[in-house]
Amino acid sequence: MRRLLTGNGAAAWGARLAEVDYIPAFPITPQTEIIERLAEWVDRGELNGRLVTLDSEHSMITAAGAAAATGARVFTATSSQGLLYGMEMLYTVSGWRAPFVLANVSRGLASPLTLEPDHNDVLAARDSGFIQLHAATCQEVLDLTLLAYRIAEDRRVRLPVLVNLDGFYLSFTREPVELPEPEQVRRVLPPFEPSTLRFRASAPVSQAVAVLGGGPYSYFRYEMHLAATQALVAFQQAAEDFAQVFGRSYASVERYRCDDAQYAFVMMGSFATKAKEAVDRLRDEGEAVGLVRPRMVRPWPEEELRAALSGMRGVAVIDQNLSTGKGGVLHSELCSALYGQPDAPPVLTSFIGGLGGRDIDAAELFEILRVTKRAVETGERPPPRLLYTEHELKEMRKLQAIAAVEHPAEEEATP
Amino acid sequence: MKTASRILGTALFLDGFEVQDAPRYGAERRGAPIFAYVRADSREIHERGIIDRPDLVVVADDSLCQVPAAGVRLGLSAQTVVLIRSREDAATWRERLRVPGPMLVLPASSTDDDGGESLLGAECVGAAARLLGVVTRDSLKAATGQELERLPEEVRARNVRAALRVFDGHADHAGIVTGQPTLPLAAQEPPRWIDLQVESADVAAPTIHAGGTSVQVRTGLWRTMRPVVDHERCHRCHWMCALPCPDNALLVDDAGYPRVDLDHCKGCMICVAQCPFHVIHAVPEHEAQTAERAEAGDA
Numbered sequence: 001m002r003r004l005l006t007g008n009g010a011a012a013w014g015a016r017l018a019e020v021d022y023i024p025a026f027p028i029t030p031q032t033e034i035i036e037r038l039a040e041w042v043d044r045g046e047l048n049g050r051l052v053t054l055d056s057e058h059s060m061i062t063a064a065g066a067a068a069a070t071g072a073r074v075f076t077a078t079s080s081q082g083l084l085y086g087m088e089m090l091y092t093v094s095g096w097r098a099p100f101v102l103a104n105v106s107r108g109l110a111s112p113l114t115l116e117p118d119h120n121d122v123l124a125a126r127d128s129g130f131i132q133l134h135a136a137t138c139q140e141v142l143d144l145t146l147l148a149y150r151i152a153e154d155r156r157v158r159l160p161v162l163v164n165l166d167g168f169y170l171s172f173t174r175e176p177v178e179l180p181e182p183e184q185v186r187r188v189l190p191p192f193e194p195s196t197l198r199f200r201a202s203a204p205v206s207q208a209v210a211v212l213g214g215g216p217y218s219y220f221r222y223e224m225h226l227a228a229t230q231a232l233v234a235f236q237q238a239a240e241d242f243a244q245v246f247g248r249s250y251a252s253v254e255r256y257r258c259d260d261a262q263y264a265f266v267m268m269g270s271f272a273t274k275a276k277e278a279v280d281r282l283r284d285e286g287e288a289v290g291l292v293r294p295r296m297v298r299p300w301p302e303e304e305l306r307a308a309l310s311g312m313r314g315v316a317v318i319d320q321n322l323s324t325g326k327g328g329v330l331h332s333e334l335c336s337a338l339y340g341q342p343d344a345p346p347v348l349t350s351f352i353g354g355l356g357g358r359d360i361d362a363a364e365l366f367e368i369l370r371v372t373k374r375a376v377e378t379g380e381r382p383p384p385r386l387l388y389t390e391h392e393l394k395e396m397r398k399l400q401a402i403a404a405v406e407h408p409a410e411e412e413a414t415p
Numbered sequence: 416m417k418t419a420s421r422i423l424g425t426a427l428f429l430d431g432f433e434v435q436d437a438p439r440y441g442a443e444r445r446g447a448p449i450f451a452y453v454r455a456d457s458r459e460i461h462e463r464g465i466i467d468r469p470d471l472v473v474v475a476d477d478s479l480c481q482v483p484a485a486g487v488r489l490g491l492s493a494q495t496v497v498l499i500r501s502r503e504d505a506a507t508w509r510e511r512l513r514v515p516g517p518m519l520v521l522p523a524s525s526t527d528d529d530g531g532e533s534l535l536g537a538e539c540v541g542a543a544a545r546l547l548g549v550v551t552r553d554s555l556k557a558a559t560g561q562e563l564e565r566l567p568e569e570v571r572a573r574n575v576r577a578a579l580r581v582f583d584g585h586a587d588h589a590g591i592v593t594g595q596p597t598l599p600l601a602a603q604e605p606p607r608w609i610d611l612q613v614e615s616a617d618v619a620a621p622t623i624h625a626g627g628t629s630v631q632v633r634t635g636l637w638r639t640m641r642p643v644v645d646h647e648r649c650h651r652c653h654w655m656c657a658l659p660c661p662d663n664a665l666l667v668d669d670a671g672y673p674r675v676d677l678d679h680c681k682g683c684m685i686c687v688a689q690c691p692f693h694v695i696h697a698v699p700e701h702e703a704q705t706a707e708r709a710e711a712g713d714a
Contacts, residue, residue: 004421004428004436112621115441169464173437174424270463277461285600359465364606390607404625405618 005177007170010138011103011163012037013177014145015075016047017185018101022072023051024063030079032105032171038075057086064100065093065160069207071194073149074100079167080107080121087125093160094129094224096207098197099152100160101145102130106269107167108356116357117167119268119321123297123329129224131161131231132298134268136254138175141165143248144295146180146189150238153192156230168357169270180246188241228299235296252301255308257283258290262313263372265365266292268330271320271354278365289369294330302337309338314347314376316368320354327384328352347375353387360387416475418562419536420451422578423543426550426558427455435460441484446637446681448485455549469495471546471592473539477501477523478636480512491515494595498542500535502701517591519546521581523701534577541581548590555582630679634662638682641703645694646672656686656695 005013011034015023023042025035041047054060057078064076078086083104093100104122108114122132131151135141141163148161165171199205211217235252243249256276258264265275272293282289292308292315294301309315319328326332331350338344349372353360364387375381400407417438424436432455440449452466467490477499479485491497493515499508500521509518521542524534537559544550559578563571613619642665644656651671664680665673673686673695687695 004424004434116439168437168439172439173435173463174421175435175460176428176433273461273463280461281597281600357464359467361465361467361606363603366600366603367605367608370605385608386611387606388609388611390609393609393611400618402625402628402631403623405622406624407618408615 001179002176003179004174005138005142005179006033006172006174007135007138007141007165008033008105008172009037009174010141010177011077011145011165012041013179014103014142014163015101016041017142017180017182018073018075018146018149018189019182019186019191020047020049020073020075022064022067022074023049024054024060024067024074024076025051026055026057026060026078026082027053030082030105030107032077032079034077034103034105057082058089061086061089061093061102064102065089065096065098066199068093068098068100068160069096069197070199071192071197073153073192075103075145076100077103077105079105080109083121083125084109087128090125090128090130090160092208095220097158097224097227098160099149099158101148101152102160102162103141103145104162104164105167105171106164114356115167117169117269117320118355118357119164119319119329120355122162122164123321123323125162126298126329129159129228130298131157131159131228131296132164133161133296134164134294135170136270136272136293136295138170138173139177139248140250140295141170142177142179143242143246143250146185147235147238147242147250149189149192150241151231151234154230154234154238155195157227157234159224159227159231161231164269166270173270178246178248184245188238188245231299232296232301232304250295251304252294252296253304253308254291254293254295256291256293258292258308260288261290262288263369264290264292264309264312264315265368266294266309266315266317266330266334267320268294268297269320271318271360274360274362275318275365278362278369281362282366282369287369300333300337305334305337306341306344309345310341310343312345314349314372315345316349316351316372318351318353318360318368322352322355322386331384347372347381349375349382350384351387352384358387416449416451416536416539419473419475419540419543420453422536422540422555422558422562423453423550424455424558425561426540426544426554427453427547429554429557430549430551432456432549433458433460435463437464439465446634448479448482455547466490468492468595468598470594471495471543472497473521473543474499475535475539477503477508480508481633481636488512488514492595494593496546496592498539498546500539519588519591534574537574537577538581541578542585544578545582545585545589546592548592552579552582555579633678634681635664635676635678638680638700640682640684640697641677641700642675642680642682642684642686643696643698643703644673644675645696648692648694649673650692650694652691655691656689659685659689661685 042051064074068074106117108118109120133144135144144163148163152161239250275291279291317331319330321329323329328350420436424434428434435454438451454460480487496517497514498519500523502523505518505520544555559575653667653673657665657667657673664676668674684697687697
């Protein structure tokens with residue numbers, strides 16, 4: 001059945017169709033409608049699971065890991081500040097090798113406090129041991145949630161998976177979503193087979209042990225890293241099964257109109273669909289340009305990205321995040337994947353935009369391509385650009401005037 | 416407005432369109448502007464978020480025109496139809512806003528102010544659906560019912576009736592929204608990017624140095640009901656009414672009479688409830704303004 005769903009609704013449906021057993025939830029802000037929706041279904045008996053409210057995201061993620069360690073199928077969700085509040089436990093439960101799915105609704109981080117999205121929250125969890133999938137549409141939110149369980153529960157991987165959806169641009173945005181039948185979902189996602197994950201009364205197991213000396217510690221961390229890399233294969237296999245049943249194909253890297261492209265935009269998340277629109281317009285006017293979008297951010301699909309960009313003349317990387325003092329995370333990760341590779345594009349321009357939900361409009365995407373083409377033609381590499389307009393600075397100056405901010409530089413300039 | 420956008424989105428979806436609807440807002444409080452965007456197309460929609468070149472703008476309340484954050488005029492072109500819900504006429508608003516394209520008024524009804532339920536959302540949707548010209552009456556009816564599913568039957572029925580009444584009433588303007596062609600790349604103005612310079616932390620930290628900046632926000636614009644004090648019968652027991660005012664918008668003059676700070680009174684009516692002698696009256700804001708204008712005219 002095709003119906004209009006928000007990203008929040010799609011995430012909740014993903015959990016429902018995965019027939020989750022347990023949903024630990026911190027119920028207060030920044031929690032989202034995802035949990036509200038699930039609570040309602042549990043209440044009405046439409047979802048045969050247990051929903052428990054916890055006193056923080058820290059407790060919530062602990063409970064999620066603990067429940068997954070008993071062999072239950074677990075779903076939970078958070079957003080922005082909540083993800084950071086639970087950060088300690090993200091590392092801890094992934095270290096337990098506890099498989100569950102966490103939906104994160106991306107939102108810019110304080111300070112200053114804001115509501116609209118960017119990816120600094122989810123990228124703060126980049127090295128936590130969670131597998132990361134990033135959705136660009138509401139349909140993907142649902143489908144990736146289902147696929148996430150296949151990856152998490154795959155014995156080669158057995159790590160928690162974070163499915164990211166952008167605040168507002170997906171979480172509150174309704175789009176047509178094909179809602180799968182439960183019977184079909186069971187064919188792709190059978191019940192959880194927990195294997196050695198048995199935490200039962202009278203059968204004690206010690207998890208989360210302490211180790212001393214770097215050797216044992218390194219073994220466990222290396223194993224996690226190696227397991228994470230197996231998620232690429234697990235994802236591919238799951239996606240193939242999924243495509244057979246539902247006809248929708250998902251690769252770890254999406255390529256849009258890239259076949260004969262000489263240039264590409266590289267973006268993550270929902271803003272990438274805006275770039276698709278720009279690509280269509282540019283293609284109409286004869287520009288050989290496409291879009292490359294990593295759906296999977298951890299593990300980092302290096303081979304797939306190399307293949308997607310191989311032979312291109314220039315690539316414009318648009319980061320909806322900012323690693324202060326460095327720049328765009330996506331840009332630096334892409335550089336590391338491409339450095340020294342034969343046929344790697346010689347120019348990788350860097351643009352930072354969309355922070356705190358700042359729009360990136362079509363005109364900016366066209367200009368980004370222009371700048372990238374110029375860099376290729378002249379051989380001069382432009383410095384990374386922080387997308388900001390004259391108009392925005394004027395508006396900022398008005399706000400600063402109201403806030404009685406003094407501008408020492410201007411005073412000095414005045415004789 | 417969020418619900419209104421969902422009704423319109425569902426109606427378009429029922430009529431076979433690809434659809435996207437989305438609200439956007441900041442603080443979830445009374446008086447804060449809220450935007451709700453609806454897109455419809457015959458093909459998959461890739462655009463998302465802010466609509467920078469709208470084909471139709473529906474302004475649900477004319478007081479929004481005075482709120483800078485509402486950005487009522489943003490992105491208007493000669494092809495954009497503007498529909499504003501107001502007690503004043505289209506010519507007045509065209510003159511005030513210098514709208515470059517078609518300008519229509521959806522007459523605000525008296526039900527808004529009587530403390531009863533507002534059918535504002537349903538009315539806006541009914542008009543918008545008709546102006547688009549591609550939404551069928553049946554779909555509008557079904558969509559309104561579907562999106563208000565959780566409301567009591569009679570409330571739902573009233574909203575459906577309101578949406579259809581306004582839909583029927585706008586037959587003359589059916590299909591006035593024609594959409595606009597995509598700008599060719601050459602006609603697209605490039606963004607005016609600047610190189611942001613490093614500034615001293617004294618400037619660049621998000622600190623508000625000035626006190627009392629909230630005085631500059633005219634929260635009085637949010638008011639739909641105005642407290643009017645009958646000074647002749649007032650007992651001047653101002654601790655009863657002025658002290659409970661959550662916004663300190665009930666000032667006390669030298670003689671001890673409460674005076675309403677109209678720039679900041681949000682119209683919560685707590686003072687009306689507090690007055691032990693029942694001499695503070697709740698008057699619909701537009702009536703109070705009409706009376707004020709008449710008085711000014713007489714003088």
